[in-house]
Amino acid sequence: MTTVHAGRVELDCDLLIIGGGAAGCVAAVEAKELDPSLRVIVMEKAHVYRSGCLAAGISALNAYLTPGETAESFLRYAIRETVGVVRDDLTLSMAHELNAQVKRVEDWGLPIPRDEQGHPLKRGRASIKIFGERIKPILGKRAEASGAQILNRINATGLAMRDGRVVGAYGFGVRDGRFYEVRAKCVLIATGGAAGIYRPSNPGMAAHRMWYSPFNTGAGLAMGIRAGAEMTSFEFRFIPLRIKDAIAPTGEIAQWLGAKQINSLGEPYLEKYYEHLGGKRMLTQDRLYATLMECRAGRGPCYLDLRGVNPRKLDGTITSYLSMAPSAAMIMSDEAYYARAGGEMAPVEITGGEPHVVGGHGLSGFWIDEQRRTTLPGLWAAGDVAGGTPKKYASGAWAEAVIAIRDMVEQARARPAAVIEPEEAKTEEARVYAPADAPGGVPAREVEERLQKVMDEYAGGIGVQYGYAEGGLRLARLHLSRLAHELAALSAESPYELMHCHEVIDRVDVAETLVAHMTHRKETRWHCYQERLDFPERDDARYMLFVNSVKGPDGTIRVIERPIVRAEIDVVLPALEDGAMIRGARTRADDPS
Amino acid sequence: MAIFVDEHVCNRCGTAEEPMCVRDCPGDLMFIKANDKASITDNRECWDCAACVKVCPTQAIHMQLPTSLVVRGVTLKGRALKHKTTWSIRLRDGEEKTYETPSTGKPPFTPSL
Numbered sequence: 001m002t003t004v005h006a007g008r009v010e011l012d013c014d015l016l017i018i019g020g021g022a023a024g025c026v027a028a029v030e031a032k033e034l035d036p037s038l039r040v041i042v043m044e045k046a047h048v049y050r051s052g053c054l055a056a057g058i059s060a061l062n063a064y065l066t067p068g069e070t071a072e073s074f075l076r077y078a079i080r081e082t083v084g085v086v087r088d089d090l091t092l093s094m095a096h097e098l099n100a101q102v103k104r105v106e107d108w109g110l111p112i113p114r115d116e117q118g119h120p121l122k123r124g125r126a127s128i129k130i131f132g133e134r135i136k137p138i139l140g141k142r143a144e145a146s147g148a149q150i151l152n153r154i155n156a157t158g159l160a161m162r163d164g165r166v167v168g169a170y171g172f173g174v175r176d177g178r179f180y181e182v183r184a185k186c187v188l189i190a191t192g193g194a195a196g197i198y199r200p201s202n203p204g205m206a207a208h209r210m211w212y213s214p215f216n217t218g219a220g221l222a223m224g225i226r227a228g229a230e231m232t233s234f235e236f237r238f239i240p241l242r243i244k245d246a247i248a249p250t251g252e253i254a255q256w257l258g259a260k261q262i263n264s265l266g267e268p269y270l271e272k273y274y275e276h277l278g279g280k281r282m283l284t285q286d287r288l289y290a291t292l293m294e295c296r297a298g299r300g301p302c303y304l305d306l307r308g309v310n311p312r313k314l315d316g317t318i319t320s321y322l323s324m325a326p327s328a329a330m331i332m333s334d335e336a337y338y339a340r341a342g343g344e345m346a347p348v349e350i351t352g353g354e355p356h357v358v359g360g361h362g363l364s365g366f367w368i369d370e371q372r373r374t375t376l377p378g379l380w381a382a383g384d385v386a387g388g389t390p391k392k393y394a395s396g397a398w399a400e401a402v403i404a405i406r407d408m409v410e411q412a413r414a415r416p417a418a419v420i421e422p423e424e425a426k427t428e429e430a431r432v433y434a435p436a437d438a439p440g441g442v443p444a445r446e447v448e449e450r451l452q453k454v455m456d457e458y459a460g461g462i463g464v465q466y467g468y469a470e471g472g473l474r475l476a477r478l479h480l481s482r483l484a485h486e487l488a489a490l491s492a493e494s495p496y497e498l499m500h501c502h503e504v505i506d507r508v509d510v511a512e513t514l515v516a517h518m519t520h521r522k523e524t525r526w527h528c529y530q531e532r533l534d535f536p537e538r539d540d541a542r543y544m545l546f547v548n549s550v551k552g553p554d555g556t557i558r559v560i561e562r563p564i565v566r567a568e569i570d571v572v573l574p575a576l577e578d579g580a581m582i583r584g585a586r587t588r589a590d591d592p593s
Numbered sequence: 594m595a596i597f598v599d600e601h602v603c604n605r606c607g608t609a610e611e612p613m614c615v616r617d618c619p620g621d622l623m624f625i626k627a628n629d630k631a632s633i634t635d636n637r638e639c640w641d642c643a644a645c646v647k648v649c650p651t652q653a654i655h656m657q658l659p660t661s662l663v664v665r666g667v668t669l670k671g672r673a674l675k676h677k678t679t680w681s682i683r684l685r686d687g688e689e690k691t692y693e694t695p696s697t698g699k700p701p702f703t704p705s706l
Binding site for chain 1 (some may be wrong): 619620667678682685692
């Protein structure tokens with residue numbers, strides 16, 4: 001067995017990219033194209049060929065300006081979906097880059113079907129079809145060929161700081177057990193969001209059959225929190241509406257086969273709740289909320305209606321699922337088999353998944369400026385780890401990475417080589433390997449289960465149907481603080497186990513900041529995602545703002561409110577009564593008269 | 594239950610270097626046992642992404658879903674070729690369904706959209 005703590009490695013570079021996923025790979029290529037003389041290092045926890053949330057592939061790019069759309073129309077859509085709380089500057093600058101970055105990755109070999117006019121095949125206003133089974137190897141191989149040095153199998157643990165500036169990062173080899181100290185003039189954090197904060201949808205052996213990659217454990221967020229970076233909007237949790245058990249996306253069936261969401265009485269219900277909006281303009285979170293409301297009214301479970309769909313048409317759907325969620329393809333294939341054997345297609349049950357902290361779908365992450373600089377000098381952020389820009393997904397992560405790198409390349413040219421304080425490195429090394437010196441201590445899995453139980457029950461997990469109130473949040477804060485004892489007793493007998501220890505350490509740091517944000521926003525702005533049972537109404541007068549936070553050296557989390565700066569753009573927010581309409585529809589439907 | 598390696602078929606990619614399933618697993622779950630065959634550390638950790646299934650040059654790896662998801666007897670195999678990936682899903686009665694997905698390259702793409 002490899003020694004848990006096996007020596008140290010010191011490296012120097014101009015640009016350090018932490019995380020070799022969607023954003024990190026494109027960032028590496030952009031940096032080397034802008035200036036081949038720059039030394040670029042990518043620090044990756046797994047292997048860039050299949051790491052991160054794109055490991056299984058994806059079948060669509062959901063941030064793209066289809067013909068007739070503009071950066072401004074994309075922004076209007078984002079503002080509506082997040083009910084006003086959006087960074088307009090970030091969203092516009094991202095949107096301007098989207099199509100160029102998609103074209104770039106297409107040129108690297110990503111298959112994008114096109115229509116007769118040569119436009120990518122449209123799935124929605126901002127969404128195009130792709131054949132993305134191999135998307136991660138395409139990105140990873142390009143990053144490898146760029147001339148950047150790829151350090152696979154390094155779990156990043158901390159930012160190196162000197163005189164208030166980020167001067168590199170620390171990590172350890174998840175296979176070789178070595179401590180890595182990488183000095184850099186500029187650092188990009190692109191580690192993705194955090195899964196596994198909440199109890200997952202599926203139990204036991206299937207616990208990792210979840211929406212977001214279970215290997216994305218919020219390392220970058222936690223590193224930023226510990227270093228005192230300002231974070232934004234953690235309370236905007238993302239909860240996917242999914243096909244039950246397989247946790248596969250519903251859009252694939254809803255959009256391609258035209259299947260409607262129906263309740264157990266066979267009634268389409270979205271129209272009922274949003275009749276005044278034509279049924280179809282429902283916010284993403286309200287599709288989930290309406291599903292929950294139907295179940296609470298005794299009309300659940302809810303389904304995607306496949307009655308009348310020719311089972312042969314399913315082959316296209318199965319092919320799409322193979323390119324992104326292979327287990328869903330297995331389940332659909334099995335259903336189609338039963339349908340051919342005589343029955344009609346069974347409706348596909350839908351339900352909400354577990355909450356995640358993920359900035360590519362929601363708003364949570366590092367607070368950044370238009371150049372994607374974080375509040376820590378020397379540190380930039382892109383992709384799921386960066387906040388303020390919803391609906392960015394994979395192509396938006398590419399756009400953000402490119403914007404960040406352009407600024408980083410400029411700054412790196414003018415900066416002297418970075419120097420790391422030996423004392424700080426020593427302290428971090430001791431912290432990283434503490435579980436190696438605690439034989440017979442607590443296994444990481446037990447602490448992870450405790451964290452997930454606390455968050456599920458007191459902070460709005462699946463078990464309580466996402467709602468929460470101050471009483472529970474108080475208990476969440478208490479029990480998270482008590483976890484410090486368990487974290488100090490974590491035990492690892494191999495580098496692989498050490499990785500699990502740091503995954504749970506990072507998740508607890510993310511969870512504490514999350515609960516601080518949830519505590520502060522005393523209104524309900526985003527159903528399910530941010531559902532205050534003690535403050536069920538939206539309060540624009542008080543909370544049309546960003547909830548940010550900074551963790552101080554003493555461990556206290558200071559909440560900061562930041563105003564929304566609206567671009568010069570005409571936009572109509574969802575009416576205040578929309579949330580009330582959903583609750584009203586339930587009342588009316590329940591009335592036997 | 595998630596990933597299964599047929600030890601009669603696995604030849605550790607015929608190389609002394611790192612086998613491809615060990616390289617590609619995003620959770621670092623695949624390893625080579627003392628008998629030179631690939632294996633998964635812990636199926637509870639598996640995301641069902643099928644990266645190892647597709648990259649295996651001898652198709653020694655197949656995927657099943659956990660019993661708690663109640664799809665018994667359905668298995669998935671795949672093979673990543675240069676421009677496409679071929680798939681085979683074995684249904685519970687033993688029938689094999691095959692699919693193709695384009696993986697790299699330019700249009701036109703022939704397989705079903």
